[in-house]
Amino acid sequence: MARKLYPLGMQTFELVRKEDRVYIDKTKYVYNMTHADSKCIFLSRPRRFGKSLLVSTLKSYFEGKKDLFRGLAIERLENDWEQYPVIHFSLAGGKHQDEEQLNRFLDYILKENENNFGIKSEAKDANVRLANLITTAYKQTGRQVVVLIDEYDAPLLDVVHTDEQLDKMRCIMRNFFSPLKDCDPYLRFVFLTGITKFSQLSIFSELNNINNISMDEEYAGVCGITEDELYSEMSEDIDSLASKLELTREKTIEELKYNYDGYHFTWPSQDIFNPYSLLNCFSKQKIDSYWFTSGTPTYLIEMMRKFKVLPSTVGNIYAKQSSFDAPTENITSITPLLYQSGYITIKDYDEQLRLYKLDIPNKEISVGLYDSMLPNYVTTEIDEGKVVIARMSAFINSGDIDGALSLLQTFLATVPYCDNTLYEGHFQQMLYIIFALLTDYRILVEQRTAKGRTDITLETHDHVFIMELKFDKTADEALAQIDEKRYADAFALSGKKVVKVGIAFNVKDERNITEWVIR
Structure with missing residues (x-):
């Protein structure tokens, strides 16, 4: 029996399922999120950790594409499979832009969604068009609307080290998101992902009902590949890699953990593997650096320079949650950006002192991070x-x-x-x-x-x-x-x-x- 292909570079759930590629089942989290008390949810995870695939999975779920979920956990949980109008924005294309370019980009992604509903808008302002898009989709279908926003912070990260430019870009994005509060009666579910956490006041105006699940124990494994998932769903992949490397299964697992494991987004949490590195390792049959070499974020290097970060101070630190999970525009140290970007992670928690121990997750990150600092x-x-x-x-x-x-x-x-x-x-x-x-x-x-x-x-x-x-x-x-x-x-x-x-x-x-x- 030929092995399944890995979904390298694929972020569309429907394609992954139709092409029968390897898919680590995250649909129990989809069910839990969409049946929770809050209908407006935010999730922060590092880049290439599966956020976009999760957003795409939610899209297929709300579009009622039941056949795509055959054999997955949600098939046993969901009975109704109702169909909703879905508005889907990815702001990943809004990187490295000035104000004029960002406004043109917002015009482009709005037009894409308007075309899906046959809407021709004469309004020029992005917030007016988003409000019109939501209300029209509601009137057309008679169903509440689902809004999925992937990488909401992408336009902001590259200017995070320049206060003046950040303020301008933040105003544009705050204006764009502003209708989400007033359109509440027409909304079934709102889901936003990003790397960093800007405060609700600075980006989402008066939208004060966002439920941030980023550090909720229930959703610790929503992105990435947990240790249990590795053993249960990728056991044959481990054996294949062990054979190629001429190592025992135990030694191969040890190498995988040493290089790609060690992430914890809450405490307690089982170990989380970097999915991008792990899948590339299985595909190429080689232990190597994949995540870090796929791109060093400019914003992180610039902010490390801004805060004059010393290499020896990056890991092995203790902090209160408010110190490393702080809103990006209010940070007074590099720690929150390092944590939210995946360069340090939670390693322990002192219950009595309420202190988290933060450190570099694994060898791949350690080598990559110091390698990027060497030119200084x-x-x-x-x-x-x-x-x-x-x-x-x-x-x-x-x-x-x-x-x-x-x-x-x-x-x-x-x-x-x-x-x-x-x-x-x-x-x-x-x-x-x-x-x-x-x-x-x-x-x-x-x-x-x-x-x-x-x-x-x-x-x-x-x-x-x-x-x-x-x-x-x-x-x-x-x-x-x-x-x-x-x-x-x-x-x-x-x-x-x-x-x-x-x-x-x-x-x-x-x-x-x-x-x-x-x-």
Whole structure:
């Protein structure tokens, strides 16, 4: 029996079902959402996590296309299969636009929906046309209208770092969405998706009845592929990949989890796999980076620069929910954008303190994120730097930290620096990124121990390298601090060989590692 094709790049539920492609059944969530107390729902999830396919599934459901749902969970739940007029907008095409272009784009998507109902509108204002579209569709069919809006925030994200431009674009979108409140009697269901969460006041005016389900435990698995779904619906895919990689099934699952798993959008939550990466991995029969290489969002890099984000501060942080789930226009740190965009996720929750632990989900995100930050520290030699980092991995894997540092020293001698980088923190963060990009290792900066904080701790399969950096001092002084503060005691029970490394770095003249001592 030939395997089913994967729906790579497909976001239309009807096509996926008609072509009998792999579909992870999310229809129980569709039933629950459409039979809930609230008829206006918002869902935030990272890009390429299946939001558009979910919107398309809702469209087919409300259009009463029962045959498409044969064999799925909703077939056992739904008895009525009523048909409603559906207005469907995707704002994904509204990226990278100025005000005039955005208004033309709104005109285009309104016209598409008007044509579906045979409406010819002479109104020029987008809000008037949307109100007319909803009321006319209601009068034509005698049924309440369903409005599905995918990627509502797409026109706003690329200007989120520029306050003046953001205000202008936000006004356009607020005007566009404004009829949703007054048209409430004519609406059966409204569903909006996006990556970020702008406040209702700034985008949806007085529409105060939106139910944000993004962190509801009931909908933790609505997008993405849960661990249970992987085992129950993709078991043969795991075996096929294991055969190709010449690994056991258990080791293959371990590799999949290490690279693509680890997302939690609430707590408690079972593990969620990145669907885009997982399906591409099964299709290409290769463990590789897929999600991150499909596009690094410009808005995120710009905002990281705006907030002067240090690489070592991205993960392993604690926060109240209000700190990482804040409305985008009110953020005072990069944390909410990193969380909502999928670059950090919930890893734990302290019930007593009501604190969430946030960290990078998996290896794919870790490597991709630090790789995108590397040009801020190593500019013109970026490609050579990536080669050096790969070669350093081979040395460290064999326990040869001396060989790795020799290679790094040679490379850094070729790197030009700007005048504004003549401070210790810049070089510490540069070294952090370089070590963080090494394959398969756990890297920590300023890890707390009983006696203080280590500069860099690099943990491999069988070694723990404790590194202390001294700027414009000696390597012996660095090593002495490791002993004095007894940093190694924290790893006495690890079962791994502990290696102390004192590193001297000259900031003023050579701007390079000058010496190191290993014990």
